[in-house]
Amino acid sequence: MTAWQSFAGDLLEQWPLLATGLRQTLMLTITVSLTGFLGGVLVFYLGLSPRRWLRGLINGYISFLIGMPLIVLLFLMYYGLPQWGIRLTPFAVAVLGFTLNVAAYNAAYLRTAYNGLDAAELEAASAQGFGHGQRFRLIILPQVLRLSVPALTNQVILNLKDSTLAFLIQYTEFFARVQELASTNFQFFKAYLLAAVVYLALVSVVVVAARALERRLILPGSLH
């Protein structure tokens, strides 16, 4: 029996576990991409507040979370919080940690796009009599989201790849299952190559979807 055949045999045998892992990976990625997106919009909105203290707080939040490695945040919550009597499941910690982190990144992307908007349009909206919230909802957000499609969808790819970190807090996602597979037959190269191919395939799906979204949202006559 060749090495490939034995690997294929183990793969078939462990396939149900790998599939569960894949489901966990997708569940985490999709969940944090949604919560991170909504969180990002919220953080971005609060960062535009007329209240100076709130803007300061939001800037601090963004700097702090972008400055801190995600793994530290995850460990802090998974291993640190139980010392204060707060015990969360690996999935809950992963969702919470990723959401805090991804929301900060998404808010920063949205802020960058906002800085590129035409100040005259925003002034025109105020001059028309739109309030702060209406200006955000009707003028700022639709433009900023459009401009941020590449950055926001890129973040979904990062979320997918970073989901591998979650196995370090006992969340048995796809990569954790691949490790188990590798350790049963010591075919490390083949196992991790399999992981690479699977992640690449998933990323490709996101890329294709992102391109389609961009094409749908493009404004006639504009470069964006």
Next chain:
Amino acid sequence: MNASPLIEIRQLVTRFGEHTVLNGVDLDLYAGEIKVVMGPSGCGKSTLLRCLNRLVEPSSGLIRFRGQDITAPGTDVRALRQSIGFVFQQFALYRHLTVLDNVSLGLRKLRGLRRAEAEQKALQELDRLEMAGHRDKYPAQLSGGQKQRVAIARALAMDPAVVVFDEPTSALDPVMSREVAALINRLHDEGVTMLCVTHDLVLAQNIADEVIFLDQGRVLAQDSIARLAKDHADPRVRAFFGRDGDKA
């Protein structure tokens, strides 16, 4: 003409930090009237317009709009802004919205009209400015003159008490500028009250008999352009309006 002006500005002062932009401006605008404010760059023209709808907060002085002091605390600024149509220098159309949506957005979201009603009213205004055929285009697909017309339609759609223009021709070529002058004259004939800030002499001459000359935050003169160019005592005024400057 009514006995009391629609807009009454008295001793208006606006400071940005140490810098005094408006230094005691007086101005009256009556309903149905068109007034042109001219002056060199940085004389405070745009700031004056922005004080009217409180995009800029005046430091002192009085602005009465329909007899109400709008600098008073408790003024409903958003209601005030809805009754002043503002046409911006670069037109400032919402680039993510079609022409029709640009004009109908305010009607729907500020006036609470249903979409069908708002669009009908918006189309009327677009038609008035010969832009109804472009209803489904986006701003990026329009020429400068067309954007200008949409911006005017957007202002008029809200039935404002006054329309203010901030340098309406500065982004347009001379042919377009003449068209804008003709358009403003037509609106004037239709009874629209307008206040126009510009340093385009040709435009000013075409739309108003008299102009207000603003310099260093004060009204320095108010007269016809011909008289300001020839007879005014201040050489700066003569230099601004004279075709070949002050040679004295």
